[in-house]
Amino acid sequence: xxxxxxxxxxxxxxxxxxxxxxxxxxxxxxxxxxxxxxxxxxxxxxxxxxxxx
Amino acid sequence: xxxxxxxxxxxxxxxxxxxxxxxxxxxxxxxxxxxxxxxxxxxxxxxxxxxxxxxxxxxxxxxxxxxxxxxxxxxxxxxxxxxxxxxxxxxxxxxxxxxxxxxxxxxxxxxxxxxxxxxxxxxxxxxxxxxxxxxxxxx
Numbered sequence: 041x042x043x044x045x046x047x048x049x050x051x052x053x054x055x056x057x058x059x060x061x062x063x064x065x066x067x068x069x070x071x072x073x074x075x076x077x078x079x080x081x082x083x084x085x086x087x088x089x090x091x092x093x
Numbered sequence: 094x095x096x097x098x099x100x101x102x103x104x105x106x107x108x109x110x111x112x113x114x115x116x117x118x119x120x121x122x123x124x125x126x127x128x129x130x131x132x133x134x135x136x137x138x139x140x141x142x143x144x145x146x147x148x149x150x151x152x153x154x155x156x157x158x159x160x161x162x163x164x165x166x167x168x169x170x171x172x173x174x175x176x177x178x179x180x181x182x183x184x185x186x187x188x189x190x191x192x193x194x195x196x197x198x199x200x201x202x203x204x205x206x207x208x209x210x211x212x213x214x215x216x217x218x219x220x221x222x223x224x225x226x227x228x229x230x231x232x
């Protein structure tokens with residue numbers, strides 16, 4: 041039971057971390073649908089390392 | 094390799110890297126708690142389930158860490174602006190290799206807590222030197 045609990049905590053940590061980090065990137069995802077965005081996922085601008093190349 | 098990484102991340106290697114690296118750091122922090130439980134410094138649950146989860150979680154961290162490191166090298170390479178990030182990542186790879194070797198050999202178990210703390214510190218430095226700025230859109 042303790043083993044299952046500790047594994048469940050690990051899975052919860054993963055889920056919460058992904059949710060928090062993607063929320064930081066999230067506004068960009070919304071702008072993918074609404075246009076006029078400077079989202080990291082679509083941008084050709086200058087606010088993300090993805091664009092260094 | 095760079096094209097492959099760009100392809101599987103749909104042109105967003107930085108974003109994917111930020112998510113995966115954050116998961117690695119969060120699990121690494123949990124690893125410290127599990128190790129403290131295992132060594133009876135924090136007796137919340139029994140030592141055996143704590144160490145079992147520590148081992149399973151550690152295996153996953155190792156895989157994710159190698160994936161993130163390869164992605165980082167393939168797409169961004171070594172850059173002078175991120176020297177500390179690069180050295181911290183390199184150090185983490187070395188410490189991880191030593192830790193796995195110690196575990197596999199069954200000798201030098203007394204060093205494991207120190208190796209674990211060092212590994213966490215290096216992962217934290219590698220994360221802190223890039224990810225917060227990236228998430229803030231400053232990079």
